[in-house]
Amino acid sequence: MSTISLATYIFWRIKQIGVDTIFGVPGDFNLSFLDHIDEVDGLRWAGNANELNAAYSADGYSRIKGFAAICTTFGVGELSATNGVAGAYAEHVGLIHIVGGPTVNAEEHKLLLHHTLANGKFNIFKDMSKNITVKAVSIEDIATAPAVVDDLIRTGYVYKRPVYLVVPSNFSEAQVPASLLRRPIDLSLPPNEPLAEKEFIEHVIKKIVRAKNPCILVDACAARHDVKNSVEALVKATQFPVYVTPMGKSAFNEDSPRFSGVYVGALSKPDVKESLENSDLILSIGGLLSDYNTGAFTYHYHTTNVVEFHSDFCKVRSAVYMGIQMQTALSKIIRGLAEVDLKYTPTPIPASVSEYKSVQQITSGKLTQQYLWYKLSYFLRAGDIVVAETGTSSFGILQAHYPAGVTAISQVLWGSIGYALPSSIGAAFAAEEIDRSKRVILFIGDGSLQLTVQAISDAFRQHLHPYLFVLNNKGYTIEKMIHGLHAEYNNIQPWDHKKILELFHYKDDYEYLKVGTVEEMNKLYKDPEFNKPTKLRLIELMLDEFDAPKNLIEQARLSEIINSGKE
Template identity: 80%
Template sequence: MATISLATYIFTRLKQIGVDTVFGVPGDFNLAFLDHIDEVPNLRWAGNANELNAAYAADGYSRIKGFAAICTTFGVGELSATNGIAGAYAEHVGLIHIVGSPTISAEHNKLLLHHTMADGKFDIFNKISRHITLKTAALDDITTAPAIIDDLIRTGYIYKRPVYVEVPSNLGEEQVPAARLNTPIDLSLPPNDPAAEKEFVQEVIDKITKATKPCILVDACAVRHDVKNFVADLVNATKYPVYVTPMGKSAFDEDNERFCGVYVGALSKPDVKESLENSDLILSIGGLLSDYNTGAFTYQYHTTNVVEFHSDYCKVKSAVYQGIQMQAALAKIIKALSGVNLNYVPTPVPASVSEYKQVQKVTSGKITQEFLWRKLSYFLKADDVIVSETGTSSFGILQCHYPAGVTAISQVLWGSIGYALPSSVGAAFAADEISKDKRVILFTGEGSLQLTVQAISDAFRRHLHPYFFVLNNKGYTIEKLIHGLHAEYNNIQTWDHQKLCGVFHDKDDYENYKVSTVQELNKLWSDPEFNKPTKLRLIEIMLDEFDAPKNLIGQAKLSETINSGN
């Protein structure tokens, strides 16, 4: 029987499900394992500058490709990645964390090895990861290893959460049957319980037939768990108005005539707030009701008729249907609607949905937050990937109108400052694998940039061409607005951003820009060559220190109140 190494088996399985890049950092316990990447055609090693950036990059990659892989070394390497892994867990992002660990005999003999806690315990880091992954495993038997790997990949892929596996440094070289690779990993979701699903579907149809002021509210997990097409079909069948949350932005086509804007509780536009909150039926799809996603928990529904669709349960009012997954349930509801008469007569969308068009009247002056985010609506193209950092960027971008097919990436729930830059690099890896014309566009603050700036080096290393827009407004704006407006701890060391690319790259195939005025930004964004992703570009945008999106100012006040315990 033909055999291959366990390491080659793992890399081949990843390639089979669409993973074309493996992120991570080499270390002595994973070096032999990494030798086998080259045995899998067209699988590349990203070679990140540090493990935290590798984890963030894997997160961004997964949000485009559906799954990702990161490989680190035992202890020191894996712990450096844990913040990024935890964020992926919180935000429903599927990936596998492969850790090269000491040999089985070293663990058995409790050797006092480097990268350990000097106490003979080798399972400490695995135990840590159990809290931030859906499933963990420590391989110790070559005969069972392939099945464990297949199960981990399946679990992480279908449930969109990180999984973790330790591969002892000697075990990756051991041989396993190659024939197992001929059977693809089953990536289909387990079926819903037929009786419970039938009852749930009928309950929803009954409510839909009676509703006169219904709506659909789309949130993050509609994107993560791949039900965007179901949402579109549901809207086509009902003509219901559609609202998105901050985390759900890009989950529904904003060019659709039924798109009604972004709902953020008390921070919503007044007409958006009024129209949604007066609904008599809300179909909530993929909700993640965190503070920054709900305007600090200020949702004010005037109805008890809320139907919740989730990846692992569904709910009608107070009745919870455990184990009923939204994908299959939505498909059956949409099918059932073909024979249903609706009481709903489509209503006009809120006027504020088109407010972004007013920016065309602005032709001169310094760049403001309001101008920047509305004008971005005209720079974006269909199928762009746009990554926004937590804070000014993630709040400001809610004012932007997305063309069809845009994928938005932000970490609104976990909210780790510094996430967006390496995430955009991970997304750029994924975009590069899909189409050389696919653009990845980052918006981040100059303070956030300093936390993970080495990710620029990762992009140069593999000849990627993202756009890095760096908002320079003299420090940590979101923190200043929450608390400490003039405090020294919210200030940062100033950098010369125009020299950054030269630090990380020894060639001149990149472009630097510094823009301060409306005229400069309009000229740049209208330049046909600038619009083509042919090289890496870093664009520094100069903004006033305390200029901020209105919704961020409102959120900051609410957050300060919550943080003070009032």
């Protein structure tokens, strides 16, 4: 064919960069657009139960495959997705949000259409999305449409942020040259400014050579912007100790002899806190210094020698190098280190890194938070994707040891309750496309589950088999710890969790399990069949209402102080 529809062109472009699933919900303004998904081999429609879950799922999918796509209808549909899109923006997750809009003619005549605000303003929703995307455009001319689409996809993919596209319904069938698909979208990074990059690299190498007690601190954007391999190479070249932040967990191999623990400011294990804060050089890679990622801003370095590596700038002390991207800079620093004489002698790692091993001595008793997270270390295996909900899960899971090759997903910065369940389903879509034997393992509280429970229906619809561990501790434990320990507003309506899968399954295979003791957990983890992702499983974990990880209790205390304005 010499020409194809614009809709087909868009779907092919998305497929060409490795996206195999389109998330979203149908609506009358995007129906003709969605007709063309089946014209692209290997592309599928997820068919989410609602737009918010679709956005969360796209986020989880993108964290595994590098990019994602969500399609909603104009107004009501896109606004339902905005919370999920905003979270992706905050946490550097690349995706394209495609909105099926009214015809150009309807907009020109300001028709009083449904899904509008009845004020004749058709751009108002796009204007809203401009604040939570790096680029937001509407198709206005079919001649330039392919270039607009390519630019949007490139922007979202390269900079790992959401982009937004309105396709008026009369443009879905409009024809564009099919030959344009033969030219790949350029996904390469723009080059760094040569002189600034050279100066920065020389500064950093000098500091590395002179350092006596250096370290590397790895944060979220090391994973989002794909420099994990560079971090591994940097550690191999220097043998510096490596710490991760809560958002950076799994961005560095915890089986490495140089892994030195999780640094969360004042909430860190004492030996981790002391060893990092006494460093004379800190190489901070991909930092996102939010409150929950820094122990309520309690970072206290005893050095001013901090080098920051980011996706759009780098910094040495007070010198900021705008436009110097860490991806290229790190690779050149690693090459440069091969030509210098490093006299650094590796120091011992903090003893607390091995504390999780103490769980092997516990053989009986009721299930507790500390046991749960330490024991998880022995259930996980290489290739697993672990998703933790905001709350006791995201704090508790920091105690677990991740084997090499585990990928962690959590939304520590945006922190939208309910995110983790649909995110894990999105990750399960991605995992299935990569390797059907990959396991997706979710930990979520009983309160958070109630916000987005329909995502389980999405998993059954596509025959996905995640592990859904539901922490039943009678409500919003993290909120209780922050404020209102016995307040009614922090309680929830109890659910009969064993009936949830029965409601959604429709002839698919599933399993409900209930665990309340150490013996039951040990037996479950030793079961060979349980270790295989052959069915969708919901495992209800019975925990005391006020049993919470120690770091969460301390974070909650600090958060209440900050929220009161008394800090």
